[in-house]
Amino acid sequence: MLPEKDRKLMVDIKRNIRQMKIFNCCDIIYWLEEPFSKGQTTLASVPITLSKELGQDLWTNDISFLLTSGTIAVDGDFNYIKNELGMKQVRKDRIIEISKGTPFNFEENCLLYVAENMEYPDYDNPKYIANITDEVERLIRASNGHGLVLFTSYKPLRLVYQNLNERIMEIPLFQMTRGRSDAINAFRASGKGVLFATGSMWEGVNIPGDILSHLIICYVKLPFPIPDPISEYEKTCYSSIDDYLNSVLIPQMLIKLKQGAGRLIRNETDTDIISILDSRAGANGRYHEVVLVALPKCSITSDIQEIKQFLRLMKDKTYFE
Template sequence: MLAKAPEPETPAENDGRKRSKELLAYIFSEILPRHGMVLRDNQLSLSLTMLDALWENKLALCEAEVGTGKTHAYILAAIVYRLFKGSIRPTVISTSTIALQKALTEEYIPQISTVLLEHRIINRPLTFAIRKGKSHYACDDRVRNYLSSIRHNNRRSDGTLMETLTALFSGGCPIDLDGLPLTDYVKGRICVNHCHFHCDLSAVCRYRDFLRKTQTMAYDFQIANHNLVLADILSQKGGRNRLLPQSGILIFDEAHKLLDAARQMYGMTFDAAELEQLVSSAYRSVSGISNRKEASLLCGELLRLNSLLFDVIRHEAGVHYDKGCQAFDFTTGSIRILNALAAALGRLSVCFYLPRAGNAHKRLLNRMEQEQAKLSVLLDSSESICWLEYTGVSTYRLCTLPKALDFLLYEDIWNQETPCVLTSATLSIGGDFSHFMHQTGIDLLEQRRLLTVSKASPFDYENHALLYLPEDMPFPDRKNGAYLTAVLERLTELIRQSHGHTLVLFTSYRMMELVYQELLRPQAVAYPLFCMGKGRLETIDSFRKSGNGVLLASDSAGEGIDLPGDILSSLVVVRLPFPTPDPVSEYERTLHDDFYSYLSERIVPDMLIKLRQWIGRGIRRETDTCVFSILDSRAAGRYKNDILAALPDMPVTDRIDDVGRFLLSHKDESYFDA
């Protein structure tokens, strides 16, 4: 449903709005300080702006830099609005990281609930549910079957596992698998898979009960990741059952990651192995149908056509990109193969259609329908960006993304009747939201329905930070040995000046590995050295406990980690985080008149927003102090003014000795003794 123009407020609504703002201001200025929370004018102003947007049914873009307190701001704005509006619909909070979900459910919401109950602003505790994909939940039937199988094996080493599974099956622990001490393999064996609610435990199924409860108004907050929220929107759009209940308020925290999630959810992938697995399942089921001979022939034909399709596309695909993908456009030959595949799959589904089909046949037919839908998308791909992606040494998948993704987001989310709040520390460049708005389709919204606000960090960067931009670094080229040598020498000196306490961020895994191997050499660095691979959380925890370590990490560590205190006192950016070329960015380049407009309107803004995210890791509390170094010659040259305008105001130097002097004047003696 398209959003209607907001109706004029009635006197009662106007009075309710006024009183809600007074209550919100009272909570921040009087109640929270009694519980150890300092009044921040920026935080109160931000929360009041969010509340205004809810009353006016507007979309609010709320940039709140590190330390502003945006989480308290939107939770309290939502609570107060619901109190005065009388709404029983839940507030859906969409996030990008598990860490934020844990903080919301273990810290923020319980804390706010306790405070508001104590002051009688609410008359019952706030309730919430964490919503995840079904693979995160235990299936009672699969737990029972797996428990039976390992009991039969009677291995002593399975004792702890059996205790956990027994508690899980008997209801001694929740069905959320993320908090249980189980391997990924075990979770894969017992999680909800193809649940159609027809097993012999369906009457007492806890997963089914959980879903039923979450579709009611039983919870004040429902917390999910961006992908699940978008999946719910697409499910409703496609006429299927909703995954989430109708929300009264939709809040996107970590909104700078929303576009990445949208590209995943609105995009489509057709894996070379998908059809092979489907055919394998069909082969195993042919004995149960009457025309099994035709079905067997069609299975063979599907395998042949599937292999031929990927052979032809690999031959026709164009430019190779660093991300292991190639752009391509369908030709007459590949379209002919797609049509043949679709026809053969259609005939195979007819073979398996039975008036009284069992559950196994129904699931197989459903999979066939899903593959037919994907083939239809590929056949009608003129309005999509297409590319071939390499998923292994000899495995591939076709990927498509609608060219008009911005319009689809506008149509499906922004131009609806549910008020939205989008918040992040990095949504704008110098207070200009146009780049983010253009990418996400928010710029298509009528201006009267849009509200923007940007709140600067309350942290004292002028006195607590230093930006080091060396002017003598070679151009960043990892194929140039002189560049690698210069990075190693400068990085080693920075680590020495800061006595460890360093996070080094890379845009390239290869470069990170090269530097790591060099720093492992005897006498290279005198501090504990860590390199963040797959065990991300464990590595960060080890770095934190080291006291004065050096952590080398990829760009993923530039977002979402919290390392307050002295452990992170020097943050080094090896190379400016420009986006890596790929088929999507190549298509976007064609929308610009020339390369320079593409560079200034797309590439540089993307880089600056990511750089702001990275720099935001350095100072996390009012008392933190940090040196920021960028070892990319372009930071001191071509893009210096852009970078200085985008980052918080702080002193800038090109002299490395200033790094040591700054830390010596800002750190206690214990810092240097660690």
């Protein structure tokens, strides 16, 4: 009979062998990541056929489901989300689709500013950071604060915030950092401050009224998802990069854009500005048309003076104090 120590060792070896057999499966994507502190590496995995398995688990029985969200359709088209959730397996006559527009009057109560003077997005380029810093400063001053500046990455957020924190003294600026929400509360209490944020601020945050009247979206190459092992595999499933771009990346980008824009007008009396700072969203940019289609229909300008005029017309005098 083996000593107890050796028996425990054999049990551990057998368990590890069983667990290692999963690597013989060719239908799973594996990757290593460091979700916590340095050195705490985790092995992660996801089935290649995840959407198919979701489809079999969710949609093959006689149960009715209601899926609703303000951002799951792309220009009234639900194909992207249906592919992601494995709904290709469902008979077409079992799916009822309906897409409704916003209940708020964006045409009268919102102005869209699209910058036409931006450098190509590259946050490792000091010229781009200087360009976007100057533009954000002009926009903040045009609306007397009352703003949310949204980024898709912490690095440009930090650089632009640090630059402007030394240049704008009369309007309080707040930086949202990883894992901290106190900046949101400070922004709410400030009256006319500006919050620099990313991550969770793209969705699910409700700040109605004049405190937030200007949404400045500082894309770093538009809000495309950061490449990861899953997206790298997805790319190989398409015949060309353009097919992948049109079927996956652009729908994901437009959904995130709509989520960001949804932070702004939250009730019938809100009057607001949306500013988009990305050269490819400009009049001659590659994504100009799809960006306009994704957002509610409203007046468009590339002149900051029109922002000032719009707010003077829509806001009470106390807004500018």
